[in-house]
Amino acid sequence: MDLDAFKIAYEKWVAESLPDYRAGKMKEIIKKYPFIAPDDIPWTVYNGQPSNQTFALVTSGGLYLKDSQPPFDTESIHGDTSFREIPKTVRQQDIGIAHLHYDHSLTEQDMNIVFPIQRFVELENEGIIGKLTDVHYSFSYVNDAVSLVTDTVPKFISRIKAAGVDVLFLVPV
Amino acid sequence: MGNAADRMAHIKPPRAMLVKFARGSMFGEPGNVKRQRRIILDALEALKTMTEPGTIQELPYRWKRPDPE
Numbered sequence A: 001m002d003l004d005a006f007k008i009a010y011e012k013w014v015a016e017s018l019p020d021y022r023a024g025k026m027k028e029i030i031k032k033y034p035f036i037a038p039d040d041i042p043w044t045v046y047n048g049q050p051s052n053q054t055f056a057l058v059t060s061g062g063l064y065l066k067d068s069q070p071p072f073d074t075e076s077i078h079g080d081t082s083f084r085e086i087p088k089t090v091r092q093q094d095i096g097i098a099h100l101h102y103d104h105s106l107t108e109q110d111m112n113i114v115f116p117i118q119r120f121v122e123l124e125n126e127g128i129i130g131k132l133t134d135v136h137y138s139f140s141y142v143n144d145a146v147s148l149v150t151d152t153v154p155k156f157i158s159r160i161k162a163a164g165v166d167v168l169f170l171v172p173v
Numbered sequence B: 001m002g003n004a005a006d007r008m009a010h011i012k013p014p015r016a017m018l019v020k021f022a023r024g025s026m027f028g029e030p031g032n033v034k035r036q037r038r039i040i041l042d043a044l045e046a047l048k049t050m051t052e053p054g055t056i057q058e059l060p061y062r063w064k065r066p067d068p069e
Helices: A003-022 A025-034 A105-111 A117-127 A145-160 B005-011 B032-051
Strands: A053-058 A063-065 A084-087 A096-097 A136-137 A165-170 B015-018 B054-060
Touching: A003 A025, A003 A145, A053 A117, A096 A165, A117 B032, A136 A145, A136 B032, A165 B032, B015 B032, B032 B054
Parallel strands: A053 A136, A053 A165, B015 B054
Antiparallel strands: A063 A096, A084 A136
């Protein structure tokens, strides 16, 4: 992955797309976005048994704890590269959503359609999975892949390694 | 997981499940607990059955239709 080449293309894209972004023309700007193509597919052979492994959940639905965490930045064309830690005991009424680019109305009825934490808790209680970490992760809308890759991802990986995660389940929106 | 085959072909996730649901509803209609559970169990099974990098498995669930037995 050539991050330096992406950075040049991304900065050009930001300059050219800002008027359309401010006008809400998302289909126009996404057509021009300089998506990074990975050089190859990362792969880890799976030899484990879910019943004795540790699981964590990641969503990009823009979920946050509305009484204790700041919402994501929904104004910037760069998006927001930070993430929020969501406890596995979270309830529907604890959740706020800061992500302008999908319809929240269904997620406000049932967070499990983008963050199926309650199903994972059930599977842990039944012993189908070994352990569900106490904390899970929510991201939001991101265009700035440079900051994501250089700043956020290393921090995120250190958290999931410290939590002993064997399997990470990703749900985009 | 993903819901856009063209986007996923570009991103090349190591292993993924493809659903035919709209953005913001990756597990289908709100409150469909049985389906949410099935999709996760499908994923757990896929951990064992997907042996090639880049495997994407399309799931059979459809919006507001009964799930297959």
